[in-house]
Amino acid sequence: xxxxxxxxxxxxxxxxxxxxxxxxxxxxxxxxxxxxxxxxxxxxxxxxxxxxxxxxxxxxxxxxxxxxxxxxxxxxxxxxxxxxxxxxxxxxxxxxxxxxxxxxxxxxxxxxxxxxxxxxxxxxxxxxxxxxxxxxxxxxxxxxxxxxxxxxxxxxxxxxxxxxxxxxxxxxxxxxxxxxxxxxxxxxxxxxxxxxxxxxxxxxxxxxxxxxxxxxxxxxxxxxxxxxxxxxxxxxxxxxxxxxxxxxxxxxxxxxxxxxxxxxxxxxxxxxxxxxxxxxxxxxxxxxxxxxxxxxxxxxxxxxxxxxxxxxxxxxxxxxxxxxxxxxxxxxxxxxxxxxxxxxxxxxxxxxxxxxxxxxxxxxxxxxxxxxxxxxxxxxxxxxxxxxxxxxxxxxxxxxxxxxxxxxxxxxxxxxxxxxxxxxxxxxxxxxxxxxxxxxxxxxxxxxxxxxxxxxxxxxxxxxxxxxxxxxxxxxxxxxxxxxxxxxxxxxxxxxxxxxxxxxxxxxxxxxxxxxxxxxxxxxxxxxxxxxxxxxxxxxx
Numbered sequence: 001x002x003x004x005x006x007x008x009x010x011x012x013x014x015x016x017x018x019x020x021x022x023x024x025x026x027x028x029x030x031x032x033x034x035x036x037x038x039x040x041x042x043x044x045x046x047x048x049x050x051x052x053x054x055x056x057x058x059x060x061x062x063x064x065x066x067x068x069x070x071x072x073x074x075x076x077x078x079x080x081x082x083x084x085x086x087x088x089x090x091x092x093x094x095x096x097x098x099x100x101x102x103x104x105x106x107x108x109x110x111x112x113x114x115x116x117x118x119x120x121x122x123x124x125x126x127x128x129x130x131x132x133x134x135x136x137x138x139x140x141x142x143x144x145x146x147x148x149x150x151x152x153x154x155x156x157x158x159x160x161x162x163x164x165x166x167x168x169x170x171x172x173x174x175x176x177x178x179x180x181x182x183x184x185x186x187x188x189x190x191x192x193x194x195x196x197x198x199x200x201x202x203x204x205x206x207x208x209x210x211x212x213x214x215x216x217x218x219x220x221x222x223x224x225x226x227x228x229x230x231x232x233x234x235x236x237x238x239x240x241x242x243x244x245x246x247x248x249x250x251x252x253x254x255x256x257x258x259x260x261x262x263x264x265x266x267x268x269x270x271x272x273x274x275x276x277x278x279x280x281x282x283x284x285x286x287x288x289x290x291x292x293x294x295x296x297x298x299x300x301x302x303x304x305x306x307x308x309x310x311x312x313x314x315x316x317x318x319x320x321x322x323x324x325x326x327x328x329x330x331x332x333x334x335x336x337x338x339x340x341x342x343x344x345x346x347x348x349x350x351x352x353x354x355x356x357x358x359x360x361x362x363x364x365x366x367x368x369x370x371x372x373x374x375x376x377x378x379x380x381x382x383x384x385x386x387x388x389x390x391x392x393x394x395x396x397x398x399x400x401x402x403x404x405x406x407x408x409x410x411x412x413x414x415x416x417x418x419x420x421x422x423x424x425x426x427x428x429x430x431x432x433x434x435x436x437x438x439x440x441x442x443x444x445x446x447x448x449x450x451x452x453x454x455x456x457x458x459x460x461x462x463x464x465x466x467x468x469x470x471x472x473x474x475x476x477x478x479x480x481x482x483x484x485x486x487x488x489x490x491x492x493x494x495x496x497x498x499x500x501x502x503x504x505x506x507x508x509x510x511x512x513x514x515x516x517x518x519x520x521x522x523x524x525x526x527x528x529x530x531x532x533x534x535x536x537x538x539x540x541x
Contacts, residue, residue: 006319006427010037017041017048024048044319052523061328069243071249077143080135081248081394082255083349084361086401088135088142089207091181097290098176099460100211104219104434105171105202105367105453107164109442112199113230114191118154119205120226124218125150127237128359129353130209132186142181144245153185159192160198167192168453171202175455179206198455211363212426212434213348218359223446225401244360248374250352254397263398264406271367271418275409276340278332278420280463284487289413291484291500298489300476301499308506315510316379318386321425324475326366326378326385327505328423328466330513331498333372342369344419344462345389351370365400366392367418373515378505381513400507415539421462426469435476456480464491466498496520 010017015033026033041048050294053205059533080088087100125131135142159167172189182465192200198231203213221237228234254260299311313323329341349355350361368388400418409417426434432443433452442449458465460479468477479498481491497518504517519527 003434008047010041013139013488024197041521068242068246068250068352071246072156073144073243073249078140078145078245079248079252080142080144081152081244081251081361082366082401084208085142086134086399086404087361088181091206091208091439092137093181093376094292095291096178099294099458100207101177101179101204102207102212102215102457103175103202103204104453105175105200105455106213106433107167107194107200107449107451107453108445109198109199109451110449112448114156114193114199116229117191117201118152118189119229120222121154122150122152123225124221125152125187126168127221127239128218130341130358130360131187131205131371132185133209134186135181137182137207147184147396151185153188154191155189156191156193160195162192162194164197166497167194167200171453172455173202174202176262177204181206181208200280202453207223210359211348211349211361212346214359215354215434217357219445223448240357240467242354242358244358247262247355247360247362247467251397251399251539255402261394264402267367267398267403268407270369271403271407271409275418276338276342277415278341278463279336279338280421280485281330281335282463282541283487283490284485286414287484290415293483294458294480295483295488296478296480297488298456298478299495299499300471300474301502303474305499305502305506306470306473306475309502312507312509313507316382318382319389320388321427323382324328324425324468325389325423326370326382327502328498329370329372329385330378330381330516331494331501331518332421333374333498333513334492334516334518336500339372340369341372342367342419343401344368344422345392346422346424347393349396351397364396364398365419365422366396367400367403368392368423372513374512378509378511378513378516382509416462417484419462420464422465424465424467428522432469432471435471 003186013024015037017024024041026041091097091100129146132147134145134147136145137143159170162170170192171190174188179186186206187203188201190201194200203218210218224237255263309323311322312321316323318524325343325345329343332341332343333339333493344365345368346363346365347365353363368385370381370385370388404417407418411417433445433450434454435452442451444450456467456478460482461480463482463485465480466477468475468481470476479491479495500517500520508536
């Protein structure tokens with residue numbers, strides 16, 4: 001969990017944090033300050049305190065304290081946010097790509113009413129205008145169009161004779177169907193009737209109207225709406241007080257303000273000069289034009305290793321997110337021997353709590369750069385990464401797309417500018433339901449029992465991405481990779497190296513980065529056998 005997600009989660013509960021000297025002050029209604037929230041704050045206390053101390057010295061604290069007024073869009077061609085525009089043009093260049101589809105899927109083993117679920121999704125669609133929007137263009141310039149009469153794309157498929165494997169394959173196929181951003185709809189829902197095996201569904205949305213926070217919000221609201229409709233009660237969910245155009249207007253004003261200049265000055269200084277391009281050894285020649293074909297290798301860490309990583313993070317007074325980010329950068333350094341490494345890391349983009357109940361595209365990708373020396377220790381790198389994370393979060397409201405536009409980095413159509421790899425540690429409240437690659441594990445979803453079938457999202461967006469989350473107190477994740485660059489076996493080997501690296505870090509974090517273990521026990525044994533296999537057969541005279 002990164003600090004931005006921690007702060008957003010805390011703010012959504014009406015809890016306010018402030019720094020007074022070296023003390024972290026908490027203001028919260030007693031009913032909201034649960035034991036779980038207390039533990040969340042305690043685990044991240046040191047970094048929260050430093051972040052709040054940094055924020056208090058900038059104009060951002062003053063800006064965040066000003067009340068936000070709801071904005072009513074009057075233009076016949078409402079503008080898009082900066083990152084929405086970037087996503088639209090990516091789609092325009094490759095409208096058949098599914099790499100920006102966002103999906104939630106799974107099976108309910110208990111009897112469930114399909115007609116009732118259709119009504120549930122109709123409520124959800126009406127509740128969030130972004131879900132019934134599309135993005136036509138005028139003179140190749142996109143604008144937002146909210147459909148006055150929402151129409152739900154909902155289908156029921158007879159899958160009684162299908163095996164669970166066949167249903168899973170169909171779920172993935174539906175996830176990979178492209179969306180038409182200009183005409184919509186940008187959300188589709190499919191239900192599979194499986195008789196005694198239960199009811200499987202998938203809801204897919206394009207990323208331009210739904211980020212990870214939004215998907216988590218939808219997953220929270222769906223069982224609440226279902227319960228209320230089944231019990232014939234009025235839906236207790238109040239409509240969001242703000243709309244996405246309010247965010248667009250707020251962003252425009254921010255970027256034009258003195259604070260906006262501060263944000264740009266910071267990133268301009270951080271990213272000046274020739275930016276490093278990640279040179280991972282690939283299995284195939286890099287295509288001349290970047291492709292977005294992807295696949296994933298999923299994994300889980302042992303409970304013992306997870307606990308040791310948490311303990312180390314606590315001892316070093318850093319978040320688990322910071323520790324794992326530093327470890328991933330070490331892995332990349334060891335594979336490339338590049339001392340300057342940039343890893344993209346997403347933040348929610350909801351620095352104001354007023355935006356927390358809106359479904360839309362707020363997420364922003366921040367370039368986290370580190371200079372890694374093989375002769376330096378891991379703990380030294382960890383200190384550097386912690387400082388980088390804290391600074392980046394203080395300047396997180398400057399959109400990545402605008403960085404690219406203003407920096408004019410050397411462009412090469414074969415890879416993404418600035419960022420070629422990303423890392424994320426998901427920490428949404430429904431992360432266990434949204435995690436991909438799980439077995440037939442059942443979880444509670446409101447009053448229902450639910451088995452996640454989620455396809456891995458955003459495969460192939462970069463050369464390589466690492467996504468992690470905590471499920472049942474164990475860290476799990478997926479290495480997502482571009483299949484035009486890497487074979488599956490290569491990524492599986494990299495995954496094993498990452499696990500070995502983590503095990504070495506918890507044993508001795510003071511080790512030099514260049515000496516941290518990478519090879520698995522099997523690989524070490526093979527090297528020893530090959531090294532000692534020096535016998536040579538000579539012919540008899």
